[in-house]
Structure formats: structure tokens, C-alpha cells
Amino acid sequence: MNDPRGFPRFSIGRRRLLTYAVSSPVMPIVAGFGVNLATPSSAVAADPQIRWSAHMESGTLLPNDTPPGEWDERVNDPGCDTVAIGIDGAVQPHGGNYMMKQTVPAEGGGTRMQRYPEVDNLSRTRTTYYYSFYHYLPEAITYGIFDTYIVWGLLSKGDPSSFGNPFWSLVLASSSNNGTGALDLIWSPNNQAPSGGPHQSDPSGYPNKHTYAGLAANRLPIGQWNFIEIMITPADDFTGAIKIWQNGTLIHDQSPTSANGLGGVKTQWPNTIPPDELFTWLEQTGYGSGLTPTPTINYVDDVTISLARVPFWSAGMEYGDLSEWLSNGEEINTGSADTTVVTAASVGIPPRGGSYVMKQAVTAPPGATRMQRYPEVDQLARAGTKFYWSWYDYFPTPISFGISEMFQIWGSMSIRTNGLNDPSDVFFSFGFTPTGNLLRLTYNPTGRAQTTPKAEYTNSTPVPVGLWNFFEIEFLPRGDATGSLRLWMNGALQFALFNIQTQYPLIGQNPLLTVIEQTGYGDVAATHYVDDVTISFERMG
Structure with missing residues (x-):
């Protein structure tokens, strides 16, 4: 199949421009007025964390x-x-x-x-x-x-x-x-x-x-x-901890094991x-x-x-639409293929994390439907920060196709130059082998990426059909041969590629350097369902 992917069009979708003015009287700095402390609420009942x-x-x-x-x-x-x-x-x-x-x-x-x-x-x-x-x-x-x-x-x-x-x-x-x-x-x-012990005596003249x-x-x-992200281990003695991450990078660590040797901290009376x-x-x-x-x-x-x-970003589709993707991302369809949001009940599959799931279908091959989320991946790629892309995938039937054909469910691309509308090249394609319902990970699948030649890797464990499978991809973005990619299915490691280039070197590419996409893409009429997609700094499984 000819690869239809060129430069990923950068758009932010449509939003309603609504401003809601909130007003209340000026209040003294007294916290807790009229608040019921006995009933904490959970905004995401599906996640007890x-x-x-x-x-x-x-x-x-x-x-x-x-x-x-x-x-x-x-x-x-x-x-x-x-x-x-x-x-x-x-x-x-x-x-x-x-x-x-x-x-x-x-x-x-x-x-x-x-x-x-x-x-x-x-x-x-x-x-x-x-x-x-x-x-x-x-x-x-x-x-x-x-x-x-x-x-x-x-x-x-x-x-x-x-x-x-x-x-x-x-x-x-x-x-x-x-x-x-x-x-x-x-x-x-x-x-x-109270007394800060080792965490006091500031040069500004405030002794505590x-x-x-x-x-x-x-x-x-x-x-x-x-x-x-701010982690708090509460304590009224020096056994507590506070850690702070900025875009996945640990920027402060005051804890019993912190490198500065000052030990734990107090966080409360x-x-x-x-x-x-x-x-x-x-x-x-x-x-x-x-x-x-x-x-x-x-x-x-x-x-x-x-x-x-x-997670750094997530899409559970519980709004009943694709807004979590399209607020700063894009849906790109070619041929007879589309991505929609449906209830699990309406298509006769078990729910995963809520009522809604994302349906990706190729109805008349060849075709491709690709969901892309831009800012988080691009930001981490530019910083060289390792991250995890995870999702749940449900396949109603086995996937099979001709020996010279393909079906992809995930991919990554990178843009080599900094000219507007310069094309992207595919670095990784992840999908199925022609028979056996096995997985195939392909590096430089089109041969266009200016890196090492195309290489294919297959696993030996068939993808279960008729249940939700959990996929995790660890991605270390590097513009030279110091990157890596590891991939797990249902907690078991399937692929591990080390000392490999995972994107182009950063030379001021605008607007994007690296793109990851969740896809239904190939030469066979097939449907699969996706739910609970996350970008995170730790494994979610």
C-alpha cells in the first residue's frame, strides 16, 4: 500500500468562545469558612487514585x-x-x-x-x-x-x-x-x-x-x-517529603533520600x-x-x-466525542476510514473505563484513520524527555491480510527540516503480521527516514480477541543513536529496541518535530476499539 502520510496538518479544532465572569465579595484570608470537611469528593469515580x-x-x-x-x-x-x-x-x-x-x-x-x-x-x-x-x-x-x-x-x-x-x-x-x-x-x-532544623537560616535574614x-x-x-506535579508526604517532624516535577523533570526533592543530604521535611503542625x-x-x-x-x-x-x-495527558472519550484529541490535535482520514466515539453497549463490547470508546474502522480498503495529539509529544520530544504512550485496544475478530499488505494501530513520525509544510518521515509503525494475529513493529517502514534501513520485528504471542488488551510504549526521543523504544502487551514485554534514533535532530522545526498517532490504517477492512489513552512519565500498568 502506498503510504499517504505527509506533513501532519497542525490545527487546534473548533472551540466555543465563551467567557463566564465570576464574582464574589473580597474575603479575609481565613480558610475553611462554611466547608464540610467530612465529605471529600471524587471527580473521577472510575479511578480511585x-x-x-x-x-x-x-x-x-x-x-x-x-x-x-x-x-x-x-x-x-x-x-x-x-x-x-x-x-x-x-x-x-x-x-x-x-x-x-x-x-x-x-x-x-x-x-x-x-x-x-x-x-x-x-x-x-x-x-x-x-x-x-x-x-x-x-x-x-x-x-x-x-x-x-x-x-x-x-x-x-x-x-x-x-x-x-x-x-x-x-x-x-x-x-x-x-x-x-x-x-x-x-x-x-x-x-x-515551626523550626525547620536543616531547612532554615535563609541568607535573607529570616532565621526560619x-x-x-x-x-x-x-x-x-x-x-x-x-x-x-507536587508530591507531599505529610509529617510534623523531619520524616515528610516534598518533590516537584516540571514537565516530567524532577526539579526539587526535599525528602529523607534527597541528594542534598538535608533529610526529610515538615509539612504541617x-x-x-x-x-x-x-x-x-x-x-x-x-x-x-x-x-x-x-x-x-x-x-x-x-x-x-x-x-x-x-498522566501528562489522557483521553477517555467520556465527553462522548473526540474533543480530548481535537482541542490540540487532529483527525486525518484517507480513503474509506473514520474514527468515531460510540458507547460500548451500542457495538456489543464490554465497557472499559466508562460508557464511551473510540471506534476506528477501515470500511473499504485501503484506508487510514489517524488520531494525533500534538503539544505534549512535541514538547517532550524537543526536551528529550522519556515518556510512555499507553492505551487499551479491543479487537472483535482476528486481523489478517496479504503478505505484501499491512494493518497499523500506532505510529510515530518526525520532521527533518524547519521549512513550513516540510514532509514528515515515519520512524515506527506498529501493527499486525499478515497471519496468526501476531504483532509487528517496523522501524523506518517506508525507507524515507534518513537513518538506518528498514527493520521488522515480530512477537510470538497472538493478540487476544474479544477482550481489552493493554499496550504500553516507552519512548526515549533522540536525534541520534541513543534513543530507545520498549513495548508491552498486557504487562509482558514484546519488543525492546535500544541505541536507536527515534526522531530527527532538533534544528528549530516549526511547528512540529515529532508526532505520534493512534491509527486504524491498512489494506484490510477491519474495526478496533480504543479507550483510556495516556501520555505519562511512568508506566500506567
Whole structure:
């Protein structure tokens, strides 16, 4: 079959441009007002690891809004505000139709979004948890040596009459002539937490404060969604831990095993707070002073509290459509082939992670239907960050075809040059052998990629028919022969390729360097069903 793939067209799909103005009176900095701490909620009931999430898809923020939002409280200083908003100029929500916009005016101050019961309960039981969010900074931020810009904070109360003390803050360092600031981690930013032991004596003169400066190599990128993950192991002594990842790279590690040798950390006061009062909580903030530009704006989306690290991106199709792909990706069909979303019940197969699944069908071969998701893969490819692409696949019948034909379910491509509309070359094609329902992984299948010649690899385990199969691909993006790819089916390793080029060298390709696609593509009329697709930094199985 002739390969119809050329340059993957870059589009962002269509969205509704809706702005929902959220307003509430300015409130004092007192957390926990009117909040029921006894009933944590789960936004994703199908995943017990996720304790709460906020995607702002109601177009609102707070429980008293119409329709109700996902956060408990918003605390604004004069002139500061957080709102739910759709597309805002050039900034698009990370997922879905809405995101959160936080604004700080010229006079400074802060806007804080708070969610209480889950963190409070996990802190009382000393259960390790993860707080994850996507953060978008449209412009670099600068401020004076006595100023700051805080994006996240962890607070705890030592007695019922207290308003709470900041234990840890994540602060965006001021930009300089060398580029955007990095994220600094600060212990006891207001010098109000208990004795920090090895984590105190900051040179700034606050004896109970310590700043762990971010590295220049980890400066926060501007004009893109950045994935921030924060792991907390709660403790009121030096057995706790805090770790922070930025786009999959560990940028801070203060834990009993951290490399700096300072040991574990405190994350809260000793628990003397009655169970019906707030003990420990988090803030998603835009808070600062002396800031440029004015106003200072940041955007936040897809916030999660979980018991394990969550995927960098996922598509469960539970909106009943392809919006999780098409918000920053594309469906490309050639011939008589199409990708649709259907209920599992309507096609007579068992559900996987919910009611809906993605159906990929070639009805009159040859044909190809390809789902592509761009920003996450391209960002990780440019950074050379190892990641995992995982999905569940259901095949109603065995796949078979002629010896010179093909059927592909996954592939990767890379663009060699930096000219607009320059073609892409296929690096990997993953699908079936002609008979036996076995798997075939092909490197440089078209022979066009300027790397080593085409090579084919087959496994010896047939793909089970009539049940959901779990595929995991570990992808190390490299523009030379230091990359790798490993592939598992239902937990068993099927292929392992090391010391191999997995993409072209980075030379400023625009808009894309590397693309991965989920496909139904080939020379045979066939249908398969896909669900729960993820991009992650750890294996999901």
C-alpha cells in the first residue's frame, strides 16, 4: 500500500468562545469558612487514585455558582481575581472549553483558589498524595529583590484560633537577561512555620526560612502549558517529603533520600485540630508585588489531587466525542476510514473505563484513520524527555491480510527540516503480521527516514480477541543513536529496541518535530476499539 502520510496538518479544532465572569465579595484570608470537611469528593469515580479534580468545564468555580464549580473558596485582595474563562486571545484551555485565569494588578496582592477536604483528610492520616496542575504564563515576569510571585502554597494550622501558617511556597523567580525565571521552592516563606532544623537560616535574614533555588536549566517555559506535579508526604517532624516535577523533570526533592543530604521535611503542625475544623490545605495562587507586566496574568487548568502521579495527558472519550484529541490535535482520514466515539453497549463490547470508546474502522480498503495529539509529544520530544504512550485496544475478530499488505494501530513520525509544510518521515509503525494475529513493529517502514534501513520485528504471542488488551510504549526521543523504544502487551514485554534514533535532530522545526498517532490504517477492512489513552512519565500498568 502506498503510504499517504505527509506533513501532519497542525490545527487546534473548533472551540466555543465563551467567557463566564465570576464574582464574589473580597474575603479575609481565613480558610475553611462554611466547608464540610467530612465529605471529600471524587471527580473521577472510575479511578480511585484520583481524590478530586477541577477542569472548570462548568464555566464556573465555586459551589454557589450556577452551575456549581469545583473549588471551595476564592480569596481575593483588592483588584485581584480568579475567573473561569474560555479562549482568551491567543491562550487556549489545556483541555476542554474552560480554564482558570488569575490576575494581579499593578498594586500587587493576590488571588487564591482553595480546596479543603481531600488535603485535610490526607494530612491527618499522613497519606502521601500528589497535587498536579497545568500552568500557562503568557509573558515573562520580573520584580524587585524584595518582591515575589507565588503560584502555589501549602498551609497548616497549629491551633484552632490560627488563620494558618505557610509551610511551603512555589515561587517563580524573577526573569533576567538570561531568560525566564525558574520555580523556587521556599520553606516557611513568612518565617511562621515551626523550626525547620536543616531547612532554615535563609541568607535573607529570616532565621526560619530557606529558599531552594530552581536551576537555570529548568527555567519555566513561556507561552505553553507546563505540567507541574507536587508530591507531599505529610509529617510534623523531619520524616515528610516534598518533590516537584516540571514537565516530567524532577526539579526539587526535599525528602529523607534527597541528594542534598538535608533529610526529610515538615509539612504541617502537630495535629491538635478537631476533625470538624480545617487543619492543612493548599492554595492555587497568583500572588505578588512589584510585578511587571501589569496586570500580571497566569492561567491554570486540569487540577488534580491523587494518590499516584497522573498522566501528562489522557483521553477517555467520556465527553462522548473526540474533543480530548481535537482541542490540540487532529483527525486525518484517507480513503474509506473514520474514527468515531460510540458507547460500548451500542457495538456489543464490554465497557472499559466508562460508557464511551473510540471506534476506528477501515470500511473499504485501503484506508487510514489517524488520531494525533500534538503539544505534549512535541514538547517532550524537543526536551528529550522519556515518556510512555499507553492505551487499551479491543479487537472483535482476528486481523489478517496479504503478505505484501499491512494493518497499523500506532505510529510515530518526525520532521527533518524547519521549512513550513516540510514532509514528515515515519520512524515506527506498529501493527499486525499478515497471519496468526501476531504483532509487528517496523522501524523506518517506508525507507524515507534518513537513518538506518528498514527493520521488522515480530512477537510470538497472538493478540487476544474479544477482550481489552493493554499496550504500553516507552519512548526515549533522540536525534541520534541513543534513543530507545520498549513495548508491552498486557504487562509482558514484546519488543525492546535500544541505541536507536527515534526522531530527527532538533534544528528549530516549526511547528512540529515529532508526532505520534493512534491509527486504524491498512489494506484490510477491519474495526478496533480504543479507550483510556495516556501520555505519562511512568508506566500506567
